[in-house]
Amino acid sequence: MGLVSTSYELIGRILYTDIYNEQGTLLLSAGKMLTAKDIDSLLINNIFEIAVKGATHEIKPIDNIAPELLHQIDEAWNYDPEMAVIYKETLSGIKDLLDRTKEGEQVNIQEMVTQFSPLIKHALEHRYVFHPLHTLKGKDEYTYRHSINVGLLSALIARLLGLPDEVCVEVGEAGLFHDIGKLEIPDGILNKPSRLEEEERKIMRKHTQYGYTLLRKFPNLPKSFADVALLHHECLNGTGYPFGLRHENIPLSVQIVSVADKFDALASDRVYREKVSPFEAATALWNAQFAGLMNPAIVTPFVTYIIESYIGSKVRLSNGQKGVIVRYNHQEPLRPLIRTDEGLFTKLEVERDIQIVEVF
Template sequence: MEKARGVRTERIPLGKLEVGQVLTTTLLDEKGQVLLAKGKQITRPFLERLKARGQEYVLLEILEEVEAVAATEDVPLEVKKKTLEDLQDTLTALSQKKSASIQPLEQDVRRFVKGVRDHREVVIPIIQLKKHDDFTFTHSLNVSVIAVFLGKFLGLGEEEIRLLGLGALLHDLGKLHIPQEILQKSQPLTPEEYRIIEKHPVTALKILDEYAAIGGRIKNVAFEHHEKLDGSGYPRRLFGRDISLLAQITAVADIYEALTSDRPYRKALPLFEVVEYLMGNAGYKLDEKVVTTFVSHISPYQVGDVVRLSSGEEAVVARLNPILPFRPFVRLRIKRPDGTVVLSEEIDLSRSLILTIVGEIELQSQIQVE
């Protein structure tokens, strides 16, 4: 398998640096700010300035090679379609207080877990089912798939991941009791409408409490996924460790999926904005370990995506880079005089200083449900 080049940092004592050394890599401070660029010579005044400001350690950028990742399917499309049907039937029956069983969903989640266990990538494949008129159902399915992958990368056991996946499927059950004119409203919500929205976790818990077969940890996901570490969430304004881990994982998956989806009141946000939002709330409103694990395992691109490069050329994503996910392997789309398109040899964007992706032309990785 070919190698992808990535970057890590190595922390070394300031005393290891010597006057006259020429850097073969970039020198950083412990906040990641560049102190001295590759190819520059270390001088005595430079070292004295670092000592004067109390600098005891510096970071060296180290290039390393790892196996490049070829994307594979995460959870088969037929499993997702079957789960979507089961989810719609089950949530509708639960919300209408009809006789219902979550056994079909349990079987679906077991298939998810198997797909995740067998998945060989080190990135979460953000391949989503999209069907705008059934947002609550497709959103819940996408959140469950993302949460299950996230649970795997957080090191949860298989039973924990199963409970996580099932709780995530049921997390928005209470929204089926919210009028569509509120859920689909394109204008800002009124304070009263916000209060109605904030009741959906309580509604979900009341419904789920009527089913003895549904365990408490699953119910907690539906009840607590809008709680925040700083107590600013709802419905109970819980703090920190009072919020269950499975709910905190679901919260990150929920926010990501919601912000990257088109809604009546806004278009989907670019991935970099969503990542900035998640990182900005890590350790403050959202669990820091959950957020950093998620961000370090998502890929902004999928194999087959058509992108525009900074050179103005079009390219197809050929393979993913697990260390530098924003720098995948691409192949240029070359148009012949006769109108046909051929692909160039692979280009490793992690090795290019000037060639970057500036936008997507198509989103071929999105799976449409007919």
């Protein structure tokens, strides 16, 4: 475990060892999450280097991410400062690596895995850190955030399915690289603020083959990485691309990442449209499983998790009323019981014309 300089950048990190002052008095115990007051105490006692979990190098200020986005991340995980710190560091590191790749450097897949590792491990240990992912607003760093979010959500879904920890991590890492082929897509198409023309769509669809070709150059990577990059736009009923594969020919890891990809794409701001609420994104998944596009064995537990995580949250309904989610119906998790601000109860399973349009 490396030493890092004592600074306020360490707020939210976990102390690795006990800290004593010059008189031998215990100041801070190993395992404590550092606060601003703790940093003050360390500096006052002339303790300028400490060991924190997950830090093997000097932590530097983040200067390649918009300050407003960094602030949003801090606010989103204000109940888990360590998650906020790790997410910011991962986002900054992944962005730096991919930006350098765009400038001509060889893509460093192993370093990306290393950057992602602390985040995915922390997330799997703290199930509800996924909740704030889709409170972040704006299009800043969407491409990088989407890759990270899909990786995290894929690992979560694997955990919900009861898969072993090592499989959850592998599926999450495969999710991180699902769109790596977009490095080969021209920025003018990738960032076009309007609907793509037919020829542009054909070019965009090539990102699956580009990603597969790139990842197969690294023989030490699990095969699932390349499979996910190639097949994550396949659908169970054979209507997807690039091959039109059907259920039995689409690996489980690919099916998991496909669900995570669609959810995050809908619930995040894009260059050509604003995000929808997590409930609307979950509804799209729910409908996709009944249309034969996605696996109900994957979609149902994920949608149920989403609803469970919003119990007690404030919502706005399509009829203009506001209220709180009280409980959900296991048969129809997307139509929960709402207690309105007027003190009345609305059963969405009965009131079929009312939808949840916003979550606060």
